[in-house]
Amino acid sequence: MYRSLRALSRTSRISRRWSSTQANPPPAGGHLPSIATSAFLKPTRDVSLRTPGLRWVDPVDTDPAHDMVGRETRKMNMYQAVRDALSIALSKDDTAVVFGEDVAFGGVFRCTMGLAEEFGRERIFNTPLTEQGIAGFGIGLASMGHTAIAEIQFADYIFPAFDQIVNEAAKFRFRSGGNYNAGKLTIRCPSMAVGHGALYHSQSPEGFFMGAAGVKIVIPRSPIQAKGLLLSAIRDPNPVIFMEPKILYRSSVEQVPIDDYELPLGKAEVLTRGNDLTLVSWGTPVYHCETALKMLSHPPQSIAEHVPASLRSAKVELIDLRTVLPWDVDTVIESVKRTGRLVVVHEASRTGGVGAEIGAEIQKQCFLKLNAPVKLVTGWDTPVPMVYEKFYVPDAIRILDAMMETMTY
């Protein structure tokens, strides 16, 4: 939409510097994890191939344990993983097309680099600058049974397409008694804060779609996740909004299996096990949560006085929700029933956000097991502000404070 801000793709590398995960000086207990050094990113082939829930689309062996033999991985960042997924989807499905603003030359975030050369301009093409048009066009393709992979340049600009998504795509199947559906539509859009995106290059609009029964909303946290979840989204029989946290495009790097695989939609992933507190998040804040967990067990000198010794050995269960609609209630309930405490972290503002929905459901289903109120750590109820971003995003210190407050309630 605002082409001058294409530069974001190039500057997002720099913006890592401003990420809260690297905010603190190295403490005595060792360096805090940053996105680049996150333990959740798989640095080697073997770890990568053992990604939980990974399902090969072309199995070579019926025994999943043997199916890893001969599988290869390649080091990719998230935009490369997205591009890899698109390439696989396009090569296996002749009806698949990729379109949006500026996708033909490779996209402002490079997610479609080289696809036009590989698959031709008939399948990878620019559209005029009209988000409602892009969504409508995709619905039309999908209703003809073609695979439509649309890109909205920033999630912030998805709102002109809100009518097409909520009134049309989401309700297509229901309203025609199953005659027609828009299930083969996937809308990709970069989302979440990037360090300097301000109001219209930072938003996390997933909450606005929570009431749009009929669509799914998926948000990956890493290259492996992005590829597997995107392939599932493209092949899911429902329209899916796939929100890619743009700060992770370059900063998250891991070994990604090069073959065709899927990760399940509607399933959360438990990243760390624990019995004292459940921490639920998705997208970028997953890494802030990781930093906060490290700060809890090994507080940096500068804030050590705020972290009671009794809490430092607490075992926190961190869950990456991955699919926001429909979210994985079973995994969260099972966890909260064990821990009795829940903190939900998301970048979008609080009121009417996804956290409120999760909090209400957990309160309903785990009432007798809860030992503390459900705590939400979210963006404030303001637009995402430019120079104040560091005080807006739910960073590690806010998550740490929320965990301590919940555990000492």
Add this chain to the structure above:
Amino acid sequence: MFRPTRFPPSLRQLTVARTSRGVASVTPKLPEYPHGNLPSSQSPITSTMHFFNSVMDSGKQIPTYRIIDGAGQPIEGAEVPELDRDFARNMYENMAQLPIIDDVLYNLQRQGRISFYITAYGEEAAVIGSAAALAPDDEVLAQYREAGVLLYRGFGIESLINQCYGTSLDSCTKGKQMPVHYSSKELHFHTISSPLATQIPQAAGVGFALKRDPSRRGKNCAVTYFGDGAASEGDFHAGMLLASTIPSPTLFIARNNGFAISTPSTEQYYGDGIAARGAGYGVHTIRVDGNDVLAVYSAVKEARRRCIEEGRAVLVETMTYRVGHHSTSDDSFAYRPRKEVEERKRLDNPLVRFRLFLELRGWWSKEEDDALKARIKADVHAAYKKAEALPRPPLSEMFTDVYGGEQPWNLRAQEKELKGLVRKYGRSWEPWKAELKKFKGEGKEWFD
């Protein structure tokens, strides 16, 4: 567009840089054409300051294509399309059935037997003339006043009425949408939805899919119908833009009937109708007399041919008059005089015009007309009586088709919750008790 003929020295350098495409080794030289073109157009440069406000020469409007006059006679210079007797009669019979079906269903709504209805009075020629010019498997994305297209394709009065009643035989929506929101996959008629103009960019996508499908490329086009009011939506702009820029065989048929509910077209746009916009998108465009079925048929047939041959968008604006109220929820005499409507019906009735044309050729007679009307009336009455005796679909259908594949947990839980409540109160709470009787199986699937 005004541009100076001579570039000021400061700009000259810039122009040179553009023509040399940034290759450093090329010696800069002045442009070959003294005035040069601008990078984003082939527009010739002029020294005359000239504003304009229409695609036509000032003072004139885009003409309206007509073949037969009010007496059914070809107008001077008009070329009557080749039609055989059966084809022409079939078109007329389809046109003639619309007001009869509309009369009955409109009255059923007035009696509270169906909840809502929209008539197509006055637009019979625009709808049937265009339907006749399409292939039966062209993909149609309609607004809501085009039931005639479905009927022309053999949908049948019964199916129409089943949708309006939301019966267990409603194949369009399973009782989920308001009346007149038809759909039929077999007849290539996409689901009608209430939000206006949303179907227009969707049609561009459908057109593109047709072009990509080797078995349908060069054979079919997407067709989208919309009113003059809907053309004010951003989606109209998007759809025209997409189908012209990403070449897609998409036929845009605007029904300009003068009103969007109470808003006259003078308050809808200031330009020369919808047709004037077509040229702005680089789209072949024609305006046609929407009360002249032969003109609509000819224009749409040619439009369709161009659309498929060139694989690009074509726009047809049919000029009609909405004789009926907007819908059953509207009394149009609140904003327009009854006399005007009566005069329109009398002076320029698309049905009368075509009937006179047929009678002049000896292809139709008063007796046949009476017999046709009596037969259709009988068919409609039989169909609605049948529909009234039918139950609604099973209550459990309420939760189906939200998602494809596995039903998400929240829907499963909510279905279970309602099921429990229906079990608990369904036999005692009067509003539910009475309502349950109307569903197929009376909700028994939830009581067991």
